[in-house]
Amino acid sequence: MARFIVRRLVGMVLVLFAVSILTFLIFNVIPNGDPAVRMAGKNSTPAQIEQIRKEWHFDESLPQQYLFMMKQIFTGKLVSYSDQTNVWEQIRMGLPRTFALGIGAAILWMTLGIILGLYSAVRAGRFSDRVLTVLALIGISMPVFWVGALMNYYLGYKLEWFPNGGYVEIAQGGIGEWLYHLILPWTALAILFIGVYSRILRSNILDTINDDYVRTARAKGISERRVMTRHVLRNSLIPIVTLWGLDFGLVIAGGAVLTESVFDLQGVGQYFAEAIGRLDVPPVMAVTLLGAVFIVVLNTVVDIVYAVLDPRIRLG
Amino acid sequence: MASTDSAATDFSDDLPAAIAAEERHAPAGTGPWRIALRRLRRNKVALAFGVLFLVLVAVSLAAPIWADEVAHTTPYQNRIADTITIDGEERNIVAFDGVPIGPTWHGEYFLGADRNGRDVMVRLLYGGRNSLLIGIGASIITMVFATLLGLLSGFFGGWLDWIISRCFDVMWAFPVILLGVALGVSLNISGITIGPLSLKSGSLWIPTVIIGIAYVVYLARPIRGQVLALREKEFVEAARAQGMGPWRIMLTELLPNLASTLLVFFPLIVANAILLEAALSFLGAGVQPPEPSWGLMISEGIEFLTSAPHLTIAPGIMLVLTVLALNIFGEGVRDALDPRAKIRLEH
Numbered sequence: 284m285a286r287f288i289v290r291r292l293v294g295m296v297l298v299l300f301a302v303s304i305l306t307f308l309i310f311n312v313i314p315n316g317d318p319a320v321r322m323a324g325k326n327s328t329p330a331q332i333e334q335i336r337k338e339w340h341f342d343e344s345l346p347q348q349y350l351f352m353m354k355q356i357f358t359g360k361l362v363s364y365s366d367q368t369n370v371w372e373q374i375r376m377g378l379p380r381t382f383a384l385g386i387g388a389a390i391l392w393m394t395l396g397i398i399l400g401l402y403s404a405v406r407a408g409r410f411s412d413r414v415l416t417v418l419a420l421i422g423i424s425m426p427v428f429w430v431g432a433l434m435n436y437y438l439g440y441k442l443e444w445f446p447n448g449g450y451v452e453i454a455q456g457g458i459g460e461w462l463y464h465l466i467l468p469w470t471a472l473a474i475l476f477i478g479v480y481s482r483i484l485r486s487n488i489l490d491t492i493n494d495d496y497v498r499t500a501r502a503k504g505i506s507e508r509r510v511m512t513r514h515v516l517r518n519s520l521i522p523i524v525t526l527w528g529l530d531f532g533l534v535i536a537g538g539a540v541l542t543e544s545v546f547d548l549q550g551v552g553q554y555f556a557e558a559i560g561r562l563d564v565p566p567v568m569a570v571t572l573l574g575a576v577f578i579v580v581l582n583t584v585v586d587i588v589y590a591v592l593d594p595r596i597r598l599g
Numbered sequence: 600m601a602s603t604d605s606a607a608t609d610f611s612d613d614l615p616a617a618i619a620a621e622e623r624h625a626p627a628g629t630g631p632w633r634i635a636l637r638r639l640r641r642n643k644v645a646l647a648f649g650v651l652f653l654v655l656v657a658v659s660l661a662a663p664i665w666a667d668e669v670a671h672t673t674p675y676q677n678r679i680a681d682t683i684t685i686d687g688e689e690r691n692i693v694a695f696d697g698v699p700i701g702p703t704w705h706g707e708y709f710l711g712a713d714r715n716g717r718d719v720m721v722r723l724l725y726g727g728r729n730s731l732l733i734g735i736g737a738s739i740i741t742m743v744f745a746t747l748l749g750l751l752s753g754f755f756g757g758w759l760d761w762i763i764s765r766c767f768d769v770m771w772a773f774p775v776i777l778l779g780v781a782l783g784v785s786l787n788i789s790g791i792t793i794g795p796l797s798l799k800s801g802s803l804w805i806p807t808v809i810i811g812i813a814y815v816v817y818l819a820r821p822i823r824g825q826v827l828a829l830r831e832k833e834f835v836e837a838a839r840a841q842g843m844g845p846w847r848i849m850l851t852e853l854l855p856n857l858a859s860t861l862l863v864f865f866p867l868i869v870a871n872a873i874l875l876e877a878a879l880s881f882l883g884a885g886v887q888p889p890e891p892s893w894g895l896m897i898s899e900g901i902e903f904l905t906s907a908p909h910l911t912i913a914p915g916i917m918l919v920l921t922v923l924a925l926n927i928f929g930e931g932v933r934d935a936l937d938p939r940a941k942i943r944l945e946h
Contacts, residue, residue: 305769305773309785313782313788424870425922426874429918432904432911440904541882562788
């Protein structure tokens with residue numbers, strides 16, 4: 284077990300190293316104009332441009348530039364090209380918002396996914412099951428930014444039931460305002476996953492319901508309710524829980540960029556979207572790396588938990 | 600006993616038994632493809648949505664006809680200062696306060712205008728053409744590369760497998776949407792030339808290639824797993840004993856066995872590719888203006904949501920209908936070919 288974990292950790296570091304190189308190359312090999320010229324502005328002299336080039340190490344070789352940027356990242360001194368703000372400070376400001384969005388949505392989609400999936404499986408083939416199936420398929424077919432924009436328009440602007448986007452810190456507006464501003468973003472982000480999770484749980488339950496141990500449980504005279512919750516649901520949930528870890532990582536690592544932009548939550552994703560619009564490489568590098576860290580860490584955790592839960596899994 | 604008629608999806612609560620029963624009913628010697636086709640043909644809902652998808656494709660392909668014969672305009676023509684006459688009443692295409700005209704339900708400006716005075720219906724049809732082209736093109740790229748990499752890595756094993764698998768690990772760790780946006784924005788600034796291949800800035804190939812590559816790992820991994828299992832089967836051993844080379848074994852023995860997996864994945868990948876194209880265009884990294892696409896039209900419309908909601912609603916409905924049709928048809932294909940398959944793609 285210890286060897287397995289060590290090997291996974293080493294692999295993690297190597298993957299992150301590769302991701303950082305790739306992201307760096309995307310912006311330095313594909314021609315996208317000279318950052319020094321962009322930073323100097325329109326009315327700049329060649330001397331000024333040369334000065335900036337030197338100051339920001341643009342005149343060095345690619346490996347040197349890469350090392351310089353990684354050093355900045357790890358010492359927390361990474362600075363944006365366009366407005367010279369510290370990238371880590373910006374990310375630290377956005378991260379609580381992204382987490383608030385991601386965690387709330389993840390709880391919402393897990394809860395509703397389980398309730399609807401279970402209900403659908405129990406009523407398999409009936410009218411209510413069909414309606415839920417159709418709704419789930421519609422849910423997974425809608426772009427999140429479109430749903431979010433329409434919610435904002437109809438529920439926020441027209442009916443005035445909800446605020447028109449924005450994020451309120453708990454410290455400023457209290458927990459009520461915080462919740463009030465997050466309900467629409469949570470719902471918009473969760474819709475897709477509710478569809479996916481309820482469908483997967485439904486088919487998992489229908490698969491396990493015919494297993495021998497379920498028949499044994501029934502034969503022992505255990506009530507149907509208890510069979511469903513204690514035997515069927517418990518086993519059907521394992522794949523869903525692991526999936527939940529992976530999806531949560533993906534949402535935090537960039538999946539939330541669309542929702543944040545539509546609702547103007549000013550989280551890390553929106554920071555990324557705004558930075559890329561200005562071709563501001565340092566924030567893009569930092570957010571991509573951070574995202575990859577989340578994905579890789581959660582992947583590894585899920586693998587280890589899985590290996591602990593199910594001893595049949597070969598550690599390799 | 601569960602019934603064997605499956606609707607949009609498997610509604611039976613005893614799937615294995617249902618499948619076994621169906622296979623018993625088929626006359627001896629009926630091939631698996633024929634059984635699958637029969638199952639799909641009985642699935643009226645899936646078929647209906649498959650037809651809906653074809654209709655949407657046909658309508659999008661007919662974009663030039665509508666533009667020339669009915670609307671008398673192009674998707675790029677700005678008529679910001681013009682007026683049109685509807686039911687004898689002369690109206691500005693774009694009002695003085697910048698609000699464009701809403702749906703006229705006439706030939707010209709059937710669905711109204713956008714803020715540049717362009718015909719929304721015409722742009723919707725041309726945008727559909729672009730969205731579908733990118734979605735289908737990207738899925739073909741995904742299929743080809745995923746099959747190739749999965750076959751190579753699963754069949755040869757060894758160092759080749761090690762290298763390919765490590766590349767998959769890196770791709771897997773990349774946040775798909777961040778990768779797509781970063782690539783899309785940089786490529787669209789001045790394009791790129793790699794050997795004989797040249798991507799021009801603003802070309803539709805840019806989002807197509809990006810999306811195609813982004814999904815490769817999600818398909819290549821399951822294919823590799825399947826090849827690993829197939830490699831040990833007797834028929835492969837027999838082929839090898841007959842002196843068949845590795846390439847011929849891959850082409851004639853393994854590929855046909857992967858066909859059903861590829862068929863099951865294809866519509867679902869197209870659906871997801873269309874959604875990813877919309878997301879990239881929304882973030883400015885996909886289709887570049889003035890070229891239309893559904894995602895770009897939604898993104899342009901959201902700014903004017905309060906004054907001209909039709910700009911956001913119309914392309915959104917087309918997009919959702921297309922993706923929904925593909926999802927439902929795709930599930931039908933999956934139920935027919937491989938009812939126990941568990942398929943999932945990331946967005």
